[in-house]
Amino acid sequence: MKEQELSSINTTYLTESDVARKYIVCKKTIYNMRVKGQLEKGYHYIYVNKQIRYIEGRLEEFFGIKESA
Numbered sequence: 920m921k922e923q924e925l926s927s928i929n930t931t932y933l934t935e936s937d938v939a940r941k942y943i944v945c946k947k948t949i950y951n952m953r954v955k956g957q958l959e960k961g962y963h964y965i966y967v968n969k970q971i972r973y974i975e976g977r978l979e980e981f982f983g984i985k986e987s988a
Contacts (some may be wrong), residue, residue: 926937931971949973972977 939946952958953971960966963981964973 931975933975933978934968935971935973938978941986942978956986 933941933957935946935949938944938949949958953960953964958964958973958981963977964971966972
């Protein structure tokens, strides 16, 4: 398997509601960050059909949050 495929196996994807709840921000704020280019398509989020899914690890990095093991 390729390295990229291996890393995607353990990736958690979040909905906009999940992101708002976890990082205590409004859905509108997340939307604005996406529109302004602060969150990059393909890096911070992806489209699954017509729905957006955010990549949890990348958002933790963006918001400066590290979870302890």
